[in-house]
Amino acid sequence: MFFQAIQTPGLAHVSYVLGDNGEALVVDPRRDLDVYLEVLHSQGLRLRYVLMTHRQEDFVLGVTALSLLTGARIVAGKHPITGYADLQMGERERLQLGRLFLLALHTPGHTPESFSWAIFLDSHPKHAWGVFSGDALLAGESGRTDLPDPERTYENAALLYDSLHREILPLGDQALVFPAHGAGSVCGGHIDDRALTTLGIERHRNPVFVLGRDDFIAHKLHERLPRPPYFSRMEELNLRGGSPLDRDPRTVPPLPPRTFRESSRNGLVIDTREPEAFAGGHLPGSLSIGMKALPTFGGWVAAPDTSVFLVMSEGVEPEQAVLALARIGIDRVEGVLAGGFGAWRNAGLPIERSATLTPSELQEHAERYQLLDVRGLSEFESGHIPGAHHAYVGQLEERLPELELRPEVPVAVTCDAGYRSGLATSLLLRHGFQNVSNLLGGMTAWKKLELPVEEGAPHPKETPAPREYPTGDEVYSE
Known part of the structure; x- marks a missing residue:
């Protein structure tokens, strides 16, 4: 058996590779696929399935792209939203993978089509080894219930409470929990910063299991989490299984200062340096979004059709920023300031300070x-x-x-x-x-x-x- 969790920096997104006996599946992949292909190749695994827990709002899925690239079948729970899947599985149907099998469990509430996937070893068919819980169950929290319709937050919270108690809790304290997001994600309120958790831990700490039904619903109503504007675009793309990258992020051209100034006049300049560096001197009209915050706030200030130009810190590869934006559907990065702010300063071009x-x-x-x-x-x-x-x-x-x-x-x-x-x-x-x-x-x-x-x-x-x-x-x- 092979298992690996793959983190997406800045988005607190986690996808997974599970394999056995030469076969593998990937769960909730992002749209830049190299990391999955490298893992599969290094382990000598053939990808059979691309598994979805639910549509995602905070990043572009790579489900369809990975399927087309490898020939793997797309697997999802049976729901009209996931009608594009090659294999739609109903409640408690089994998916075999080598000497493992996965059990489909419908866990709506975060989104209506949310499915969790309990993992069993053929040698221990009565005791779940783990569960891919998507955003239904997170470490120390559960997924937000306002995304499908803020007016139905109450009803969705009740659905989530019931589905987690009915489908997930009976899997047993020993089951490892593999959520789609961790601490810092906008998909839940107070997600614990823990890399590993179990149902036993969650049973004693998670509000969905510690609180009664009415108190849990009140807890979800009080979350009041922000809904970034790019979420609507993610929903649109991910209802088709996401989309592939438009181009190699390494091909964004470096532009000398005066060319950068002319090219960016009708675009948006994002300065990814630390706030202190931005305060000391920056391009007039540019926006300060440090690299750590770019995957979250880039989507607040840029739309899919926005022409974006980047100012980078010395020693930071532009590819990192281009990918951070591409993962949230911002693909039109059209130039990077060659030589960084130092080149702009040395060219004698206008400088603004805060x-x-x-x-x-x-x-x-x-x-x-x-x-x-x-x-x-x-x-x-x-x-x-x-x-x-x-x-x-x-x-x-x-x-x-x-x-x-x-x-x-x-x-x-x-x-x-x-x-x-x-x-x-x-x-x-x-x-x-x-x-x-x-x-x-x-x-x-x-x-x-x-x-x-x-x-x-x-x-x-x-x-x-x-x-x-x-x-x-x-x-x-x-």
Whole structure:
């Protein structure tokens, strides 16, 4: 038997390769396929199946592409949404793989077509070795229940509770749990940062098993997680099993500074350096999204038809950023600044700056600043700087008018550590704010210094309507 989990950096997505007796299947692959082909080749495995747990909203699947490339059959649970699959399996039907078999278990609630797949060894057919749970069951949490329809969050939470208790819990404490996402994903609320878990651990710690049905439903209703705009595009692509990469990410051209300036005039410049480097000097109008945050926030600021141009840190391969965007359906990366910001600076081209603040500096001169907290709503409610305005960074541009911030008055922006506030700082600069400072260390450093904190919701004027501005716990784990 062979088993390997494959992590996708930045998205907290996990796919899997399972093999036995020369045969293999891949579960929920992403669209860049080289990693799966390399594993299969190195282990001498022939791919028989590409297995889906459910449609995915936060990345482009590589299900159809991998099937076409290898001749493997696409396998999914029996549901109209997965009608393109070669083999649709009904409740408790078996899929044989070498000396293993997988049992199809319908576990709706996160999405209606969600299926989990219990794994059994032929030698121990009564005791599950593990289960591919998709996003139905995560480490320390369960999948969000608002994605198919926010108006049906209550009903979906009840469905999820019932299906996990009926189908998954009886598999036994010994069963390993292999979810499709880990900590930092937007597919669940408070996902534990654990690489390995079992049903025994989850039975004692996971809200879906610890709470009663009514309390669990209330727990899901309170999540208020953000729904990035690119999710709709992912749904569209993944209803067909995803799409292959349009091109080799290594072919994006490096552009010398003056060519870069002309080419990017009608596009979007994303600076992937750290927030401190961006503050020290950057291209006018560029947006600050550090590499760690790019797979999440790239989809908030760029659409599929956006022409994107990248500024990279020294020593970081552009391919990493191009792939990070391609995995969320942003394929039109049309150039990388050759020589990085240093080349732009040395060419004597225009430079814009922002500012930074330490918590102590902000505390000492708080009266000078308008304060803006761009974390999720639950984070803000749990403790924020007194007097701070609130808008989740993903909705900042659309909510600017109602915040009534004055462009001529200095603004101090905070998040948890600095990445989200770095993006917010660059957005404010694009909207004509003249003096914007990123609070370095964010609320993490502020609280460690035991500076004043108040709890509770924003002032009513700044409170987003639940449907129009769904915000919540952090999208990117800083």
